[in-house]
Amino acid sequence: MAHLNSRLLYLAVGVFFSGSALHKLMKNKVKIENASVSGLLSLLILGIFCFFVLSDTAGLTLLTLACTIYYYSIPVRDMLSAEGKSVLITGCDSGFGHALAKHLDKLGVHVFAGVLDKKGPGAEELKRVCSTHLCLIQLNITNCEEIRKAYKEISSYIQDAGLWGIVHNAGVLGYVADGELIPFSVYRQCMEVNFLGAVQVTQIFAPLLRKSKGRLVSISSMGGHVPLNGFAAYASSKAALSMFSAVMRQDLSKWGVKVAVVCPSGFRTNIFGSQNQVILDNVMPDVKEDYGEDYIENLKGLYHTLHKFGSSDLSPVMEDACHALLAQTPNFLYTPGRLAYLIPCLYYYFPQWISDWMGMQAFQISRNMLPRALRNNNKSIY
Structure with a gap:
């Protein structure tokens, strides 16, 4: 009878907690990845441990305490008003930045849209479809003079109000x-735009953020957290951006500034391109001989594959970026997109060979061939 009563008590705690947590998750529209899957698994393991190892009193007390802590850790969707807030977004010529500028403008945010070309098609479209609250800013984030000029221009607009948010979106x-084939100039360019440019913008605009106790948001990438075949230059720069943001979150917390990183998994933007001839022209002769020109030419198939599987619906990224900017209690990490949360879990919590094998299969299937030297020797990459 006592054993039956303990089962009923554990069941009651489980049902009550599950119902309460589910209601809170649905009410606040919390995504499953942000609801801490690892936390749910930990509670399940803890429940089993409490039931089989601890006494009824100790087990139920510990489980109830853990469930209560988890319940109150679920983020509440309290959004701040967009009225009177100004946000600088870099890289608004196209892609995420272009879409986010439109989205925030509709919400009533005063958007400073940084573009490489104020007379380009992307900038012209923003002028045509957005309100007068949106202001185009000439901003090449690798050019310190343009950043300082943008700082003066924005400061004159906002006066003493401070800048509520910065979104580091510009990227290449x-x-x-293969990392061996990517020209060194591309590594340098990725670092200068994706990482060092964001650092420079942050340093120059930080006083305006501190004044408003605002938000610093970086559009990074899943490649910045998980190694992806073929993305050596891009992923390295995004990893640097993600770590910089993590450190700045700690550094700026004493000023009341909140920092967030958005790591999309796979979306269809014009960041993709194919210039295999540049690789052929820059690679060393012995490397070209080992890989083969046909292998390098076949790399263009990767771009078609990435476009095919990438989502054209950018709304998940827009929602997460807006939450990072306007939520009362934003998350530090957002992972919009298909498998965006599963891929890091696979990498961090499963044996290394599993994620390596899956990544290699994806890289190989899209080309269905090996470098010439490996084909000649009838070897596999592993």
Whole structure:
């Protein structure tokens, strides 16, 4: 009878907690990845441990305490008003930045849209479809003079109000290819745009953020957390950006500034391109001989594959970026997109060979061939 009563008590705690947590998750529209899957698994393991190892009193007390802590850790969707807030977004010529500028403008945010070309098609479209609250800013984030000029221009607009948010969105991909084949100039370009440019913008605009106790948001990438075949240059720069953001979250917390990183998994933007001839022109002769020109030419198939599987619906990224900017209690990490949360879990919590094998299969299937030297020797990459 006592054993039956303990089962009923554990069941009651489980049902009550599950119902309460589910209601809170649905009410606040919390995504499953942000609801801490690892936390749920930990509670399940803890429940089993409490039931079989601890006494009824100790087990139920510990489980109830853990469930209560988890319940109150679920983020509440309290959004701040967009009225009177100004946000600088870099890289608004196209892609995420372009879409986010439109989205925030509709919400009533005063958007400073940084573009490489104020007379380009992307900038012209923003002028045509957005309200007068949106202001185009000439901003090449690798040019310190342009950043300082943008700082003066924005400061004159906002006066003493401070800048509520900065969104580091400007980025370049370079090439998707074996790391040995990517020209060194591409590594440098990725670092200068994706990482060092963001650092420079942060340093120059930080006083305006501190004044408003605002938000610093970086659009990074899943490649910045998980190694992806073919993305050596891009992923390295995004990893640097993610770590910089993590450190700045700690550094700026004493000023009341909140920092967030958005790591999309796979979306269809014009960041992709194919310039295999540049690789052929820059690679060393012995490397070209080992890989083969046909292998390098076949790399363009990767771009078609990435476009095919990438989602054209950018709304998940827009929602997460807006939450990072306007939520009362934003998350530090957002992972919009298909498998965006599963891929890091696979990498961090499963044997290394599993994620390596899956990544290699994806890289190989899209080309269905090996470098010439390996084909001649009838060897596999592993």
